[in-house]
Amino acid sequence: MSEEVWRERDTTPSKVEAALRHLLIERYHDEDAFVPARVLNLVVVVDAEFRGEVENRLQRVGRYHPSRLVLCSVQPGRKTIDAWCSVAAERAEGPFSLGRETVVLSLGDRHLKALDTIVDPLLVPDLATLVWAPHGHTEAVNALRRLMQVVLVDSQDEQELPEALERSEELLESAYVVDLAWLRSTPWRERIAAAFDPSPLRRGLADISSVTVRHRADSAAAAVLFCGWLSSRLGWHPGSLSDGGGKRRTGHARARRGEVSLHLEEVEQPGAPGLAGVTIEMSSGGSLALDRGPGGLKSVRQARDGTEQVWTVLGASRGEAGILGEGVRQALLRDPTYKPALSAARAMVA
Amino acid sequence: MAASIPTDAPDQEVGDNPLVEGLERLPVPPTTMVIFGASGDLAKRKLLPALYNLAHEGALPERFNLIGAARRGQTDDEFREVMKESIESNSRREPDPQVLEGLLERMRYVPVPFDDGDAYGKLGKVLEELDEDAGQPLARMYYLSTAPEFFSVISQELKKAGLHRHGKADVRVVIEKPFGTDLKSARELQKVVSNVFRERQVFRIDHYLGKETVQNVLAFRFANLMFEPVWNRNYIDHVQITAAEDIGIGSRAGYYDSSGALRDLVQNHMLQLLTLLCMEPPSSFDADRVRDEKVKVLDAITPMSPDEVERCTVRAQYTAGSPGGEDVPGYLDEDDVPDDSQTETYAALKLEVHNWRWEGVPFFLRTGKRLSRKTTEIAVQLKPVPHLAFGSDGSVGVQPNLLILAVQPNEGVSLSLGAKIPGSRMRIRPVNMEFLYGSSFMSQSPEAYERLIQDAMRGEATLFTRDDEVIAQWSIIDPILQAWKEGKPPATSYAAGSPGPHDADELIAPREWRGL
Numbered sequence: 001m002s003e004e005v006w007r008e009r010d011t012t013p014s015k016v017e018a019a020l021r022h023l024l025i026e027r028y029h030d031e032d033a034f035v036p037a038r039v040l041n042l043v044v045v046v047d048a049e050f051r052g053e054v055e056n057r058l059q060r061v062g063r064y065h066p067s068r069l070v071l072c073s074v075q076p077g078r079k080t081i082d083a084w085c086s087v088a089a090e091r092a093e094g095p096f097s098l099g100r101e102t103v104v105l106s107l108g109d110r111h112l113k114a115l116d117t118i119v120d121p122l123l124v125p126d127l128a129t130l131v132w133a134p135h136g137h138t139e140a141v142n143a144l145r146r147l148m149q150v151v152l153v154d155s156q157d158e159q160e161l162p163e164a165l166e167r168s169e170e171l172l173e174s175a176y177v178v179d180l181a182w183l184r185s186t187p188w189r190e191r192i193a194a195a196f197d198p199s200p201l202r203r204g205l206a207d208i209s210s211v212t213v214r215h216r217a218d219s220a221a222a223a224v225l226f227c228g229w230l231s232s233r234l235g236w237h238p239g240s241l242s243d244g245g246g247k248r249r250t251g252h253a254r255a256r257r258g259e260v261s262l263h264l265e266e267v268e269q270p271g272a273p274g275l276a277g278v279t280i281e282m283s284s285g286g287s288l289a290l291d292r293g294p295g296g297l298k299s300v301r302q303a304r305d306g307t308e309q310v311w312t313v314l315g316a317s318r319g320e321a322g323i324l325g326e327g328v329r330q331a332l333l334r335d336p337t338y339k340p341a342l343s344a345a346r347a348m349v350a
Numbered sequence: 351m352a353a354s355i356p357t358d359a360p361d362q363e364v365g366d367n368p369l370v371e372g373l374e375r376l377p378v379p380p381t382t383m384v385i386f387g388a389s390g391d392l393a394k395r396k397l398l399p400a401l402y403n404l405a406h407e408g409a410l411p412e413r414f415n416l417i418g419a420a421r422r423g424q425t426d427d428e429f430r431e432v433m434k435e436s437i438e439s440n441s442r443r444e445p446d447p448q449v450l451e452g453l454l455e456r457m458r459y460v461p462v463p464f465d466d467g468d469a470y471g472k473l474g475k476v477l478e479e480l481d482e483d484a485g486q487p488l489a490r491m492y493y494l495s496t497a498p499e500f501f502s503v504i505s506q507e508l509k510k511a512g513l514h515r516h517g518k519a520d521v522r523v524v525i526e527k528p529f530g531t532d533l534k535s536a537r538e539l540q541k542v543v544s545n546v547f548r549e550r551q552v553f554r555i556d557h558y559l560g561k562e563t564v565q566n567v568l569a570f571r572f573a574n575l576m577f578e579p580v581w582n583r584n585y586i587d588h589v590q591i592t593a594a595e596d597i598g599i600g601s602r603a604g605y606y607d608s609s610g611a612l613r614d615l616v617q618n619h620m621l622q623l624l625t626l627l628c629m630e631p632p633s634s635f636d637a638d639r640v641r642d643e644k645v646k647v648l649d650a651i652t653p654m655s656p657d658e659v660e661r662c663t664v665r666a667q668y669t670a671g672s673p674g675g676e677d678v679p680g681y682l683d684e685d686d687v688p689d690d691s692q693t694e695t696y697a698a699l700k701l702e703v704h705n706w707r708w709e710g711v712p713f714f715l716r717t718g719k720r721l722s723r724k725t726t727e728i729a730v731q732l733k734p735v736p737h738l739a740f741g742s743d744g745s746v747g748v749q750p751n752l753l754i755l756a757v758q759p760n761e762g763v764s765l766s767l768g769a770k771i772p773g774s775r776m777r778i779r780p781v782n783m784e785f786l787y788g789s790s791f792m793s794q795s796p797e798a799y800e801r802l803i804q805d806a807m808r809g810e811a812t813l814f815t816r817d818d819e820v821i822a823q824w825s826i827i828d829p830i831l832q833a834w835k836e837g838k839p840p841a842t843s844y845a846a847g848s849p850g851p852h853d854a855d856e857l858i859a860p861r862e863w864r865g866l
Contacts, residue, residue, distance in 0.1 A: 035789045096760075098789060186373075187408055193369035194377035194412050198486075202367055233368045295448030299412065301485070309485045314453060315408030316446040337372035 003088040004030075010080040016103060017121040023087040027099060034089055036099035040331055041123045042066035043148070045115070045133040045140040048075040048106065054134060060321035066328060068101040068124050072115065074137065078108030081118070112140040116147050123147065130178075130331040138167075145174045150331040154180040155221035156273065162349045164221060169342055178330045180323050181221035182338055184274035188290065189229055191297060191313055192278065195288055205234060206256065207282045212263040214277035214291070217247070222274050223264045227253075228345030229337060236260055241348045251348060258283070262348070272320050378807045379520065380413035381489040382480050384473065386462065386504055387496035388418030388429070392526065394436035396557075397495060400799035402437045402445060405453045409804060413484045416453075417476060419462040429459035442797060464500045470511035477513070487519040491807055494525045501525055502542040509546040524553045524806050527618050528609070529820045533828035540817055553806045554815040558619040560798030563761040563787065565813070567626040567728070570755065570763065577753075578631075580732065582707045587750065587861075590729040591623050593717040594866050597724070598668070598678060598846070599695070603686035611697040612665070612834075615717045617827045621648065622815075623757075624713060627728055628703050637811035641819055648822035650705040659833035662701075665694035666842040666851040668720040673847025678720065680846065692841060695719040698854040699830070714858050720846040723866040726757040731861075740778050749780045761795075762786040 004026050006019040027034050046054045051073045058069065084104040089097035103122050111118060123129055131144050132152035141151065151171050158164030171177050196205050211230060215223040224241070231238045231253050241251035247266030252259045269276040269292070277291035285304035290297045296314040303309075318326065370376055383401075385393050404410045418429045434454055437445055460476055462469040481487045492508065494501050505523070508514045515521055525543070530536025543552060558564055571577060580586070593615050599606045606614065625644040632639040654662060669680035681687060681695050696718030703713065732751040740748055752766040762785050769781040805813055815823075834841075844851040849866050 035786055037789050039790055096786060096788070189369070190373055190375050190377075190408065191412065193367060193373055196369060197367050197377035198379060202365075205368070230369075233371065295446070295452035296408070303485075307485075311413065311484075312452050313408070313412045314405040314410055314414070314449050316406045316449050333374070335372045 003086050005084070005086045007082075007084040009082045011083045012081070013118050013121045016083045016085060016105070019083075019085050020087070020101060020103065020122065023085060024099070024101075027087045027089060031089060031097055033096040034099055035096045036087075036101065037067040038124065038127060039067045040127050040150075040328075041068045041070065041129040042328065043070045043072065043119055043123075043129060043131045043144060045072045045074060045112075045131070045135075045137045045144075047135045048073045050135060057321065057324055061325040061328060066130065067127060068122075069103070070119055070122050071102070071104045072119070072140065073104060073106045074109055074112065074140070075106060076109050078106065079110065080108075081111065082106040112137065113143055115140045115143040116145075119144065120147060128332060130328065131175075141171075148175050150178060151175045152178045152180070152327050152331070155225070156181045156219055158221075161220055161224065162346070165224075165342060165346045165349060169339075169346060172339055172342070176331075176334060177338065178327050179221075179225070179338065179342075180327050181219070182225050182335075182341070183323055183326050183330065184219065184222040185226040185229070186326075187297070187315060188226060188275050188278055191290055191299075192230075192280070192288075195290075195299075204282055204286070207284055208234070208255070208260055208280055209258070209283040210261045210263070210279075210281040212265060212279040212281075213275060214265045214267045214279075215275050216269040216273050217266045219273045219275065220249075220264060220266075224345045224348055225341055226275065226278070227262050227264070227348060228343070229341040231344040231348075232340035233337065236344075238262070238344050238348045240350055272317060272323075274323075375407075375409055376808065378409070378411040378804060379489045380411045380484060380486065381491055381807050382415040382417060382477055383491045383493060383803075383807070384417045384419055384477075385493045385495055386419045386464070386500070387494070388459070389420040389422050389424075389432065390495055392495045393418075394432070395440050396797070396799045397493065397803070398433050398436045399440040399442065400797055400803055402441050402450065402453060403443060403797065403800050404804060406443060406446060406449050409800075410453075411807065413486075413488060414456055415480045415488070416457045417473065417480075418457065418459040419473060421461065421463050423461045424459055426457065426459050430454045430457050433457060464496065465503050465507065467507055467510055470507045470513060474511050474513050481519075487516060489520040489522070489807070490516065492521075492523045493803075494523065496526075498526075498528055498531070501529075502539055505543055505546040514546050514551075520551075520809060521547075522551050522553060522806060522809065523547055524555055524803075526555055528613060529554050529815070530824060531609075531613060532831055533821070533824040536820060536824045540821065544817065549817055550809075550811070552817070553811060554817075554820055555802055555806075556618045556622055556815055557798040557802060558622055559813040559815075560800075560802040561757065562795040563755075563757045564623065564626065566761075566787070567623070567755060571627075572631050583709055583711050585732055586711050587731045587733045588712045588714065589627065589731070590714045590716070590858075590864055591620055591627075591727075592715075592729070592864070592866070593620055593726045594721040595717075595719050595724050596673065596721060596847075598720050599681070599684055599687075601685070603684055606695075607687055607691055607693045610693040611695055611717050611719070612827060612830060616697055616699065616715060617823050618815075620715050620717060621823050621826065623728060624701070624703075624715070627730075628708055628713075630707070635812060637814075638816075640812050641816045645816070645819050645822055646705075647703060648819065648826065650703045650708070651701055651826050652704055653825055653829045654833075655829070656833045656836075656838060659830050660839045662699060662857070663830055663834075663839065664696070664698040664842070664851060664853045664857050665834055665839070666696040666718070666844050666853070667691075667693070668695050668718070668846045669843045671720070671846030671848065673720070673722065678846045680843075681719075694834070694841060696721075696844060696850055696854075698850070698857055700857055701826070714861075714863070716850065716854060716863065718844075718850055721866055722847055722849050724759060725866060727864075728755040728757070729753070729864050730755070740776055746779050748778045752780075760786065761788065 004023045128149045130150040131148040155164040213223040236253035236255045238253040241249040244250035249264040251262045279289040281287040287302045289300040296312045301309045625647045628647045629643040632643045667681045698716040701713045730753040734750045748768045754764045764784040766780040768778045771777040842851045
């Protein structure tokens, strides 16, 4: 990878924009095969002290890197804006070099309430803009609303789960929300959907009597969103989950044929955050359990007569870098099931 | 054998699965896949790596087994070892050791001399064992990755052994290309296949259709309003479809010399590109609606008379040359090619689609080995503007618009437009507006076989060739084969590394081929 760089202290957005244009012209001049990636704008707002950590996460995103990254590094008390820009070219598949543009702005908290006016000139027009503020910065996200089509959140980052879900629902009013906590439940949702897909088994969906979701201590959001998904897809009416003692929350949802009991259990889980396992029980006595295992998900099906089958559903873990990459990729897709799942999840944690 | 999750629900019609809404990866039914010809090159280079990548992404069915079936005698472990090496060498991503190990554990091997009925009995027993193990009857998918002469016998033996149908599980067969070597053999093979399987069980694979850029031809045409109004005989002058390779036949002389360029690429890949380009918008993207429209295009191409074959086709062989400064042998000097071989390594055709939309628009198809460059593309040449208000002094002037749908190696679309040359005079020259898929999508395209294997397991047939489609393709190609066999037109030659034979220039005249 080769890179053209520009930097300036105490600068202005228009100077940064001019520098970016100049860097692009230079790059075209140097390299006939240069093609700037044109997928989306990613605006990231971070605390300056944790900037390196976020940059490292973005580095690992790999091919899901956006076209233009505008990283706003916030230092309390700072009065001026410093900027650093680069236009890097990496050899892509085929005979062209794919350009990635990065702008790092060092700014103060005083700049956040009008952050849209600073960021606006730096966005590639006509591309979707994705905003991610992993350290909160609600004021900045609110300021960027008129520019953003998509906002990336991680409901598990918030201290309080009800507030996290409420914030996502509120953001949904002005943008499409990609929630990393939701994406952590994707392989589980896919597998549960597949387990009930053959038509003889699909009838069992109406027969579910209990759902238990095991999750890492920091991943209650993914667990409750998973339950919210099942509730919204299967037409259940969930009630509040209550503290079931220890590391357990329990509650019920009202289904057409009766009550479904819901259980969220914190478990020890080394490695990536997210769900650790799911067990679905049927009123007729059978059950299905999925748990993380080597090379995929360990699946255990118990029939009514107690006989058991065990196998592994193959699949490699995406890891946390994979989750962030997936979040960026999902910014250009639309999942109609998140919003209803979120509403059901909110009812559970109300 | 009990259902895995018993239920007291009444035995009534089951609706759609409400849980699949919004999921990118749709469920694939539990399946045992049997690869006939599992020790062959295609299985090692493409099928096994594709299966590994599906496993890595969690896209295989939750219950999945693979049975390798081939003539060679070997144990399960020996087969697994060979497959492991194939995956490690050919997978598009670094294999995860645990996922790879898990996939290998699902593999069994059954020696099957293809005409040995007893061997199919043993295969049936292994399939039943795997059903027992899963606690449910698994769908069967037979993948015929053998030499084409075995397609019939394998189908017949499967029927004799009662493996072609199952009362409680779907049974599907995937048949690799070529489906026949001419119209007669294709009809004979179809007769055998239809005697064994119902058409909805049969998936004739043409891996070109699994390529993202080929599918994008449909997206380009039917998801963008701006092209449809000009997509007809009123605005399009002609179309060139090119599939050029810069390499020779390598070690494939045995296959290639009995096939040739016409059968190898034109009969399947290039005619498929033509149908996608010319078809009417289907009422839905349901497999049969799409394939109905493709067949209508093929039916509208009148098979050529012998005279037309002489006028409208060119065949040639490459001779020795020095492409890129490297001396390479001519076709007849390649290893294992007979000295008197008449097999064409280059074919060019002029076809016409006789329907309301395309009457009078010539479609020029060309393909060849050892050409000056590797490229696959569709070039749609529009007609010139009806009145030129601009002079052309001091410039190349206004040129008709040219739309290129590039399939490989650069995946993209380019459109030439007339633009004013900066300066005080109104002078025009063509400029290019280019779109490259690689700059606009973050995802890596899956290999064609990954998509197609998954579709076949799901019973989704849109990207597979239907019986009437393959017969219609051969109906176009067969008269050309017959005339060529009689030496009409005579075969010509071209130097390795050149853009092709001079006769091809005469075929397209007064127009010109696009530079490779």
